[in-house]
Amino acid sequence: MLVEKADRLDLTDENCRSLLLEQCRLKQGEVWHDPEGRHVVGCGDATDSLFVKSLFEDTRATLAVHDPPYNLVAFAMKSVDEYINWCKKWVENTSGILAEHASMYVWLGADQKKHFQPLPQFMLMMAETDYVSRSFITMRNQRGYGTQKNWMAVRQELLCYTWGNPEFEVQYTDIPKILRGYYKEVQGRRSENLERSRSETIRPGNVWVDIQQVFYRMHENVAGCYAQKPLKAIARIILASTTSGDTVTDFFAHSGTTLIACEQNNRKCVTLDIDPIFAELTIRRLEHYRETGKVGWQSEQPFKHNMTTSIAGI
Numbered sequence: 602m603l604v605e606k607a608d609r610l611d612l613t614d615e616n617c618r619s620l621l622l623e624q625c626r627l628k629q630g631e632v633w634h635d636p637e638g639r640h641v642v643g644c645g646d647a648t649d650s651l652f653v654k655s656l657f658e659d660t661r662a663t664l665a666v667h668d669p670p671y672n673l674v675a676f677a678m679k680s681v682d683e684y685i686n687w688c689k690k691w692v693e694n695t696s697g698i699l700a701e702h703a704s705m706y707v708w709l710g711a712d713q714k715k716h717f718q719p720l721p722q723f724m725l726m727m728a729e730t731d732y733v734s735r736s737f738i739t740m741r742n743q744r745g746y747g748t749q750k751n752w753m754a755v756r757q758e759l760l761c762y763t764w765g766n767p768e769f770e771v772q773y774t775d776i777p778k779i780l781r782g783y784y785k786e787v788q789g790r791r792s793e794n795l796e797r798s799r800s801e802t803i804r805p806g807n808v809w810v811d812i813q814q815v816f817y818r819m820h821e822n823v824a825g826c827y828a829q830k831p832l833k834a835i836a837r838i839i840l841a842s843t844t845s846g847d848t849v850t851d852f853f854a855h856s857g858t859t860l861i862a863c864e865q866n867n868r869k870c871v872t873l874d875i876d877p878i879f880a881e882l883t884i885r886r887l888e889h890y891r892e893t894g895k896v897g898w899q900s901e902q903p904f905k906h907n908m909t910t911s912i913a914g915i
């Protein structure tokens with residue numbers, strides 16, 4: 602029975618959770634240092650400034666990519682004001698560990714049944730900080746909800762802020778340019794837009810339509826992670842806003858997507874999650890990638906082997 606539940610990594614089930622917690626190497630307040638010296642994974646609270654600072658030592662991040670719980674599920678019992686006060690704390694903690702020139706991206710939901718909270722409140726809170734607003738990106742999901750009586754909800758919002766004058770490297774999608782006919786005179790010769798362009802493919806702009814949402818058949822899927830972001834999206838952010846060897850941070854690791862994107866793109870990652878199970882999954886995902894070259898487990902689950910052993914030992 603427990604094995605069956607564990608197979609689905611049903612983290613709302615207390616029995617399943619306590620069995621998995623036995624397999625986690627970090628308890629709250631503890632830190633894992635990558636034996637290869639590149640990354641750090643902490644198990645702790647993003648609003649705890651001392652804990653966050655302790656993960657960085659002398660390092661400063663040039664990029665933060667945060668994907669907090671959205672006040673829809675995890676914070677259902679909290680008012681939007683309480684939620685925003687909570688956000689303020691981890692935003693301040695981010696300010697404490699960012700380099701002089703840095704970017705911060707925040708994924709945030711908007712509840713269409715509750716006046717799109719907490720997105721507008723978050724934006725207003727950020728307007729009171731030293732961050733400069735740079736872009737409001739929308740990523741399109743392939744599957745949505747509410748198709749019969751409303752517009753299908755397929756968007757994910759991503760806010761981009763900076764301070765100082767951080768790097769920005771233009772990115773391109775794999776989508777070919779197909780529109781022709783924008784003519785311009787260049788050095789006395791009439792030229793057409795495709796001839797003038799730097800790439801055969803289009804730029805993502807601030808509406809990303811070319812990224813597949815993670816589902817159980819994809820290699821990068823991590824079973825049990827209900828809110829996994831696609832690696833391609835995180836890699837795009839990292840490649841645009843950092844250079845090789847930079848440190849990137851993510852205070853809400855979950856499945857460890859930011860860590861894997863850093864490993865693949867020669868960046869260092871300092872990441873944390875309040876839940877020992879997600880901190881463990883983040884570490885396991887990196888180890889699995891290094892051992893096998895695989896970025897996730899598809900529909901297999903990462904604890905399976907240990908779970909079976911543990912059950913057998915009962």
Ligand SMILES: C[S@@+](CC[C@H](N)C(=O)[O-])C[C@H]1O[C@@H](n2cnc3c(N)ncnc32)[C@H](O)[C@@H]1O
Binds near residue numbers: 648670852855
């Ligand atoms: C939306 S998920 C992040 C998904 C992640 N971007 C990915 O691709 O897997 C949010 C995560 O934040 C963690 N979390 C919630 N409150 C936290 C806190 N106060 N400090 C650190 N992590 C927290 C949750 O345990 C959850 O794993």
